[in-house]
Amino acid sequence: MKALKSDSVLGDIWGGTAAMLVALPSAIAFGVTIFSALGSQFGAQGAVAGILGTVALGLLAPMFGGTNRLISAPCAPAAAVLSAFAIEFMGRGGSPELGLLLLALMGLLSGGLQLIMGGLKLGGLIKYMPYPVVSGYLSGVGMIIIGSQLPRFLGTPKGVNFLGALTSPGLWRWQGMAVGGATIAVMLLAPKVTKKVPAPVLGLVAGILTYLALGLFDPALMTLAGNSFVVGALGGGGGGLLETFSARWSALGDLGFGALRDLVVPALTLAVLLSIDTLKTCVVLDALTRTRHDSNRELIGQGLGNLAAAALGGVPGAGTMGATLVNMSSGATTRLSGLIEGIAALIAFALLANLISWVPVASLSGILLVIGVRMINWSSLGFLKSRSTILDFAVILAVIACALSISLIVASGVGVVLAVFLFIREQVHxxxxxxxxxxxxxxxxxxxxxxxxxxxxxxxxxxxxxxxxxxxxxxxxxxxxxxxxxxxxxxxxxxxxxxxxxxxxxxxxxxxxxxxxxxxxxxxxxxxxxxxxxxxxxxxxxxxxxxxxxxxxxxxxxxxxxxxxxxxxxxxxxxxxAALPDNEESLLELPDIELFKDRKKETLIELEKSMETREVKAGETIFSIGDHGDELFLIRKGTVRIVLPLAGGHVRHLATFGKGSFFGEMAFLDGEARSAEAVAFTDAHLYVLSRKGFDAFADAHKKVGLTLMEGLASVLASRLRYTNAELRALEG
Known part of the structure; x- marks a missing residue:
């Protein structure tokens, strides 16, 4: 048992470390994307914010969330929402310092909203988001990331949008494109060569090496001050990290009610999207490991992690698919692997902080471009091939359009409404x-x-x-x-x-x-x-x-x-x-029973001597399954049900026989054990004819005995004809 425990811990260490190597480059890229929207000089702060978010989420989310193997880190939806907010805020003439504060407050508010969602047991509702909505939202986020990163990849000046960058080749800078291209090429080709080292790590290393190689021919690239090709000094706009941290919170004095009001909808958007991203990853993890996560507990863990990340000035995040799958495939089995990922990120930050300044921006853009392209659900194009799924594709398209033109929260709302309409349409048709x-x-x-x-x-x-x-x-x-x-x-x-x-x-x-x-x-x-x-x-x-x-x-x-x-x-x-004469209270005599109609009275009197009469109270069992008996029962009064006992004390109703009918004919004919159970449904009076009594009567009255058998066969054939007609009606 100790050896197994040791193996489990070793697997968690390897898994958490490998997951950190996947999560950290992306987190740095997300942070740079968000903070650069406030000004290119804040890119370095964004890199640090990405790392701090990875550390905070890695240490707290596994501890309070409890989903084994789940890795939490800054993610694409956070980058999309926060960078869009920062761009809009700066477009209104806001100050970068206040923008930094608002980003932190948005992270705090979204983390708090996740805590509330978990406390109100809303986790089970969020994970039931319709597939076309989730597909459209992920594709929309991917396109937003591509739209924001392509200008950086091409090296165009700040303020040039996606279309402007594509249509202005004169603004492109080949050095950045070379670095970004090397990063993308290695990320795409690396998995074909080795899977031991995560592709984002190899891509980032390739980008850095390409940049250093270009620096051998262009000394200006090896200068940190004023170099827009690299992240830059970690102090951001000036001063060290502590000064930057304190300056951010000192901007509280400039915070007004209008700014706080503008935070509510983006924070709610962020909380919902991060929750969806996390729970979607948990559902996939459950399917792969045959486990079951606690959605509400996980939201509480994610909320606490995002509160801590925002308080430290880090980027909020969610349970991420890529890092989680790497963690699992590397041998991780428990939530300790998530803690290891956070600790490993902290160690990497302590050891490599000075090197972060030299990370090429184009290399980070290349990583994000690959992530953005992979987030687009290309398989949904297959929905266009069938008329039955073309409307589902329309929902995906509507969500993407709203995400690109309005906002992600509006896109999710529109998608849910359209999905409800599709559901109603399906029900109606x-x-x-x-x-x-x-x-x-x-x-x-x-x-x-x-x-x-x-x-x-x-x-x-x-x-x-x-x-x-x-x-x-x-x-x-x-x-x-x-x-x-x-x-x-x-x-x-x-x-x-x-x-x-x-x-x-x-x-x-x-x-x-x-x-x-x-x-x-x-x-x-x-x-x-x-x-x-x-x-x-x-x-x-x-x-x-x-x-x-x-x-x-x-x-x-x-x-x-x-x-x-x-x-x-x-x-x-x-x-x-139909006024069929029938007195339920009277007892039928033998000549009145259908089987013996038109028979000589003297013969029937002789046959009746071979029978016995029996009275059965309602609820009493006449015979049980497996009983050995060959009697034929003729009902003079009352009703009898034939039932088949099932497991758990249940019974299946096979048939009901009323006054004038007979039952028990199978055992009477073949002498085998009873195949069902006969129970009196009401008080019943019966004629009982044993096979031995009938054979003795038939020896003396051979013609009558043969006629009786023919009558029995005729009634059974008549029942079979009605059964066949019923089956044909059911098939039609």
């Missing part, structure tokens, strides 16, 4: 009516005598059995009414099988109430069967119908636990209306 069957083709499990079956074959079309499915809501109400409209004009009994219904809203319930009234005007009945007790939403549909007055007593509406019970009730009403 999907049929809520699974099947409609007629009562003269589909019958209950009640086994009836031939006279009753003839009536049902002739008049059973007064009943319609409608299997519903999906969601009954305002979007499908009209569809349901049109599907039932023809039946409402001709049927008297409308059975709605509700077992596959997922939800019902008040609009659908009102429409069902109207259907009930329409049937009532024609002395018909609306029948509900198998109403779900608990819908996926937790709603009790039966209680909901009762609250709306849909199933109150005195109304032309009935409810049954199973569709078969509803069909049996409707069949009983049709048979009763």
């Amino acid at each position: 999907g049929s809520v009516v699974r099947r409609i069957a007629s009562g003269d083709q589909t019958f209950s499990k009640r086994v009836r005598v031939q006279d009753e079956m003839d009536i049902l074959a002739e008049r059973g079309n007064q009943t319609a059995i409608v299997e519903l499915q999906g969601s009954l809501f305002f979007g499908t109400t009209s569809q349901l009414f049109h599907a039932l409209e023809a039946d409402l004009k001709t049927r008297r009994y409308l059975i709605l099988d509700m077992r596959r219904v997922q939800s019902v809203d008040i609009t659908a319930a009102h429409m069902l109430d109207q259907i009930k009234d329409m049937l009532g005007e024609r002395h018909g009945v609306l029948i509900f069967s198998q109403i779900p007790k608990h819908l996926p939403s937790g709603k009790d549909m039966e209680q909901y119908f009762d609250q709306l007055g849909l199933v109150r007593s005195g109304h032309p509406v009935r409810m049954f636990g199973e569709v078969d019970e509803a069909m049996e009730w409707a069949e009983d009403q049709i048979i009763a209306e």
